[in-house]
Amino acid sequence: MSELDRLTHLARAGGLSRRSFMEGAVALGLGVGAASALADRVLAQAPKQGGSARFGLAHGATTDALEPGNYVDTGTQVPFWGAMSNSLTEVDAKGNIVGDLAESFEPSDDPKQWVFKLRRGLTFHDGRDVTASDVVASFRHHMGPESKSAAKSLLETITDIKADDKETVIFTLSGPNADFPYTASDYHIPIMPTTEGGGVDWASGIRTGPFVLDSWEPGVRAKLTRNPNYHKEGMPYFDEVEFLSITDIAARVNALTTGEVHWIGRPDLKTLHLLSRNPNLTITEVTGYAHYVLPMNVTIPPFDNADVRLALKWAVDREDILKKVFLGHASPGNDNPIAPSIKFAIDPEPRHVYDPDKAKFHLQKAGLSSLKVDLSVADAAFNGAVDAAVLFQEHAKAAGIEINVIREPNDGYWDNVWLKKPWCASYWSGRPTVDWMMTTTYAAGAAWNETYWNNPRFNELLIAARGELDESKRAAMYAEMQQLVHDDGGVIVLVYNNIVEAHSKELGHGEIAPNWEADGLKIAERWWFV
């Protein structure tokens, strides 16, 4: 956090008068005029304490559980991580990693070892102190052969965790990883109290977060009340928050327009222009990390030929798909899985746009005059996958490519089609770092390497960059890796999706984080009533 951010935060939390804010701002090098204007803006948005906020979530099922390894969608992530829990670190609205329960985190030189120091005076909701051994147990909960956690593979690189003293935890990794603090910010890994016998108590809902669980009916609602002992000064602002699962899109929009809830996720994009006319509502839109892709298995002909892959990359009109399938609420992809808002992201050249001549050129280079391929899709991959595939089919005709769109059943799509069929549709909610995304999906041998791509130079760079603490050298390595995926990889990135949400004007907020939905899932902590 920069010094100015800190001042802004303090002023908003009410811990700073206008005069001291301006003094601070001028001392930081701002002119008096600029400082005064900034003070106006900051104080006008100053959050107020109090109120009971209701949020309409697009997810939630009766099978939801408090077990963090199973937080699969916003129905559990927003109430039980964002509102009820904290991880060691968090990603701020600008994509930087900052301490949450951890006050500081320092790598060893290689960086194979990370030392996290907890803040002083942290307590769980029931008043117990948060200690290093709670952190150790909370991580171990996801590790080991018996773990059923979705974060299991993420934590596989940890070879040892130990509590050095009450406030210090030391992580030893199997290889260097400069991005490890980002891993620790994952929503699957909240810090939970230990139980006797060495496990963690996930079932009681006793955590460290800004709100305390009051009542919960799975798939219906979760109600939480303010934690008066929260470790962030002045936060949270609401007295009470309630999360309702409203899976029907029209019901969700109606709930917002009739004032039943103050905020909804995923409003209906088809009627968004009508919703935006409502004078009491505001629509927010940020480009997220999530992207919709068509991965090709590069070990199966014809996709084993890099020129065939390039031909397909040039044969799709992403703008057209963006307009017709995503109704403009997305930004065009450029066959780079790293979204523009992520640190170290580049926009590789040449930009892959719709160019049938270039597609034909690459086909000829591959020694083909025409091409016939199967594309297996279902809306289970992402909403609109079938429509996007049919549009692609039309675009590709101009390049002499015949795409046979096979409509697969939604049921069991991730079991039977994804990673099995040579070319299919897939969806990534994105990862906050280049390393994380690439390790999950593009590294040779990764469980989710959906393109079966194995590029020696890429793999070498991936390992090297993890140990590189010099930011400019890392940036160069990551740029080369993204270029390789763009030129040689087996993935067609159609679009990066926008996170579209709508809320009543009664709510106020700061800059909205693009890493996850609902302001980085932390809407309950970060928002307030104006």
Added chain:
Amino acid sequence: MTPIVKTALKRLGLGAITLLVVSVIISLFVALLPGDFAKAVLGQAATPETVAAFQREIGLDRSPVERYLEWIGGVVQGDFGQSYAGAGSLGGHRRDVADLIAPRLANTLILAGVTALVAVPLALALGLLAALHRNSIFDRAVNLITLTAISAPEFFLAYILMLFLAVRWPVFHALSSVSPDTSALEHLQRIALPALTLVLVIVAHMMRMTRAAIINLLASPYIEMARLKGLSPGRVITHHALANAWAPIANVIALNLAYLVVGVIVVEVVFAYPGIGQLMVDAVSKRDLPVVQGCALIFAATYILLNLGADIVAIVTNPRLLHPR
């Protein structure tokens, strides 16, 4: 033992056997569903080891026959087993199927009850009046309106009602999200719109059947006789015609009541009402088999009991059936 009790007991016994057959069919079909709970819950994040660990914990590694026998053995003793949901690293946090179903079933029964209280008398009255004033403007208007309502899909009716009665003129709540600590009055207010939607959906069927049954009887010689005796039209209908029309009417009422319990998932979703339909759909999509089986059994039992009720009404109102030779 009176013949009616005997018949009822015999039918209950047959019903129990039907339920057993249904339970076998349900278990067979859910076993045929592709995928399983572990894969459905973990989605894209399912790795072979996590899936295997999940399956061991919830017993999916055992044979379907073994699982069925254990489950049905529990059901006979009133134990519906444990939901797969909540399966995690620590044992003992899985929810009982009965605990999951009970509040949802109560909500569904409240909605069905309120709807039936409005819809059944309304349908009977409209049907009678329409039969009495056959081919009048009133008859045609009632037919037109109810048939239009039944022809529109439920969700469409629900959205139209929501648009006018919750958004344009905020008379009712757009959301029916109730919780166990909602007061009875608020509960009623919250379910006003879904109940109204369901009334519109089921009135036509019952009204048309009442009208048809009465009109059919009005042509019989004994009605002619009653009229010739100089009885008032109202008395002819209530004492002579209706007494013989109960059997078909009771049947169609039973059918519609069963629908109110088992088939209102669309309305539940549109109004975010926590009923049993939504529970079952969630359970099916996540392959939470104990819950699916529990819900399906309850639905089957509902059908069997309501049909039994309709048959008893038919027998009681028809002396020929009451005293079989």
